Amino acid sequence: MFQVFAGSGARKKYADDEQQRTDVPDQSADGEVRHVHICILGTGFSGLGMAIRLKQRGYKDFVVLEKAEDIGGTWRDNTYPGCACDIPSHLYSFSFALNPNWSHMYSPQREIQAYLCDCAQRFGILPHIWWNNELRDASWSDDEQRWHITTSQREFTTDILILGNGPLSEPALPHISGIENFEGEIFHSAKWRHDLDLTGKRVAVIGTGASAIQFVPQIQPKVAHLALFQRTPPWIVPRLDHPISEEKKRLYRLLPFTQRFVRTRIYLRQELTALGMVYNQKAMEKGMQFAREHLARQVADPELRAKLTPHYAMGCKRILVSDDFYPAVAQPNVEVVTEHIREVRTRSVITEDGQEHEVDVIICGTGFHVTDARLPQCVRGRGGQTLADAWSESIHAYMGTAVPGFPNLFLLIGPNTGLGHNSMVYMIESQLSYLLDCFKTMERKQAQVVEIRSEVEAAYNDEVQQRMQKTVWASGCVSWYLDARGRNTTLWPGFTFEFRRRTRRFDRQNYDLLPQYIPLTT
Ligand SMILES: Cc1cc2nc3c(=O)[nH]c(=O)nc-3n(C[C@H](O)[C@H](O)[C@H](O)COP(=O)(O)OP(=O)(O)OC[C@H]3O[C@@H](n4cnc5c(N)ncnc54)[C@H](O)[C@@H]3O)c2cc1C
Numbered sequence: 001m002f003q004v005f006a007g008s009g010a011r012k013k014y015a016d017d018e019q020q021r022t023d024v025p026d027q028s029a030d031g032e033v034r035h036v037h038i039c040i041l042g043t044g045f046s047g048l049g050m051a052i053r054l055k056q057r058g059y060k061d062f063v064v065l066e067k068a069e070d071i072g073g074t075w076r077d078n079t080y081p082g083c084a085c086d087i088p089s090h091l092y093s094f095s096f097a098l099n100p101n102w103s104h105m106y107s108p109q110r111e112i113q114a115y116l117c118d119c120a121q122r123f124g125i126l127p128h129i130w131w132n133n134e135l136r137d138a139s140w141s142d143d144e145q146r147w148h149i150t151t152s153q154r155e156f157t158t159d160i161l162i163l164g165n166g167p168l169s170e171p172a173l174p175h176i177s178g179i180e181n182f183e184g185e186i187f188h189s190a191k192w193r194h195d196l197d198l199t200g201k202r203v204a205v206i207g208t209g210a211s212a213i214q215f216v217p218q219i220q221p222k223v224a225h226l227a228l229f230q231r232t233p234p235w236i237v238p239r240l241d242h243p244i245s246e247e248k249k250r251l252y253r254l255l256p257f258t259q260r261f262v263r264t265r266i267y268l269r270q271e272l273t274a275l276g277m278v279y280n281q282k283a284m285e286k287g288m289q290f291a292r293e294h295l296a297r298q299v300a301d302p303e304l305r306a307k308l309t310p311h312y313a314m315g316c317k318r319i320l321v322s323d324d325f326y327p328a329v330a331q332p333n334v335e336v337v338t339e340h341i342r343e344v345r346t347r348s349v350i351t352e353d354g355q356e357h358e359v360d361v362i363i364c365g366t367g368f369h370v371t372d373a374r375l376p377q378c379v380r381g382r383g384g385q386t387l388a389d390a391w392s393e394s395i396h397a398y399m400g401t402a403v404p405g406f407p408n409l410f411l412l413i414g415p416n417t418g419l420g421h422n423s424m425v426y427m428i429e430s431q432l433s434y435l436l437d438c439f440k441t442m443e444r445k446q447a448q449v450v451e452i453r454s455e456v457e458a459a460y461n462d463e464v465q466q467r468m469q470k471t472v473w474a475s476g477c478v479s480w481y482l483d484a485r486g487r488n489t490t491l492w493p494g495f496t497f498e499f500r501r502r503t504r505r506f507d508r509q510n511y512d513l514l515p516q517y518i519p520l521t522t
Helices: 008-013 015-020 045-056 109-122 212-219 246-254 256-279 281-298 302-308 325-329 424-445 454-468 496-502
Strands: 035-041 062-065 135-141 146-151 155-163 185-188 202-206 225-229 334-337 341-344 348-351 356-358 361-364 409-411 447-452 511-515
Touching: 035 045, 035 146, 045 062, 045 109, 045 424, 202 212, 212 225, 212 325, 225 348, 246 256, 256 281, 256 496, 281 302, 281 325, 302 325, 302 334, 325 334, 409 424, 424 447, 424 496, 424 511, 447 454
Parallel strands: 035 062, 035 155, 155 409, 185 361, 202 225, 202 361, 225 334
Antiparallel strands: 135 146, 146 155, 341 348, 348 356, 447 511
């Protein structure tokens, strides 16, 4: 038996790990697990990283809920052509599981997912995963001091709930009048239709964000015509991707410190960008000049170049890296449309100027529900208040991790932990250390419950929002970093090493700790 609730796909793929089920939560006689100490949500970098770090510390009483049939989160779901990381792979990976075998500086999606699967196998996490278990409800019980969990398959309780459901895991479709009447094919880039051959088709791509600039160069040579609907041009700098030589891979295998050295160098280089974004926007001017030269080198037509030239401060929206996007859009079968879309008809897209663009397929590169995701609606803290209620004005959490009114609930890469310039895995690992120290403190103090003090969380969020005012993200552009009220609730307003420093130790003075619950009947 591999896993009582394993999906058939996962069961087949990880069959060799079926025998590992020794170190997992106890089941009662009927094979049910009724209570676990820790429940983690998701098998992306966050959930998997948490599971690995717990396992390394000797914890065995934890489960990982995964709504899908495989590991990887972002890197399982985004399979569009050209999908790859945009932070170099040496850095965009766990510090405790360096991979000397990356094929490229920016490795493709398939390789990143394989890396995560390998980590899950190597660190013995597979037997802890409950596949096809979508979290439907999590309710805190004050009487029992534990969480009641309902998934698509079962019910159980847990002392501690850790949400690693990912900030970019719910694709957002655009609200355009008439889009539901479109009679061609329409899909989001995170749900790529591999069954659909785009050869010879007239394709509309909506959006020019991080995903679109990766898949447009891949589909452009195939399609008959590509209408690229651009709201705002992104700042794009050269990616300079290249294969990693066999000699280098051998060196990294033999002398891992050499790869660690490269990783540190990349980290410091990336971190420099925060200087311009957060502390001194003048420092971005060099970057803007560099990006303009990149555009000028790759696009000869002055009219097209004008359309592709950003007119906002670099960094206000995510800075993108690409060597092949501009050459692709400069091809004769591509039209960059800067007029706003007015409506979609059965076979065409109409822009504000009244022009009709006939298309067979619409691909939405329109991002994700970041500040308005669904999951918070099904997490209920003290008094039945949902996380969505607590966040009705704006999402917020102390260190992106803890929310008042939600005891023993921890978020991984929650509000204001996102980055415009460096690896999210660095932020995730900072939180993992913080939580491990928190659990150690709970054990040492024999505490059953920890909860962030509301005044501490409020002061923290004031500080974050205060600092945000001076950053490039507040310089006036429209971006997915901002919520409906214009507050930047997604990004960390500083150097990442500051976040690491502040999460190095669990600051128990900022939390209420309640002692172990002992029922009167015992
Ligand atoms: C195309 C793309 C490229 C990116 N490139 C980079 C990059 O180069 N560098 C970088 O730093 N960041 C990048 N990011 C950001 C990326 O999302 C994070 O780096 C990281 O992968 C997030 O990991 P996660 O585990 O928090 O979330 P995810 O990877 O989204 O994983 C969340 C998991 O939770 C599961 N889940 C969600 N809801 C439920 C539920 N209700 N019940 C059960 N399971 C649930 C999901 O199925 C999923 O497996 C990229 C994002 C995208 C979309």
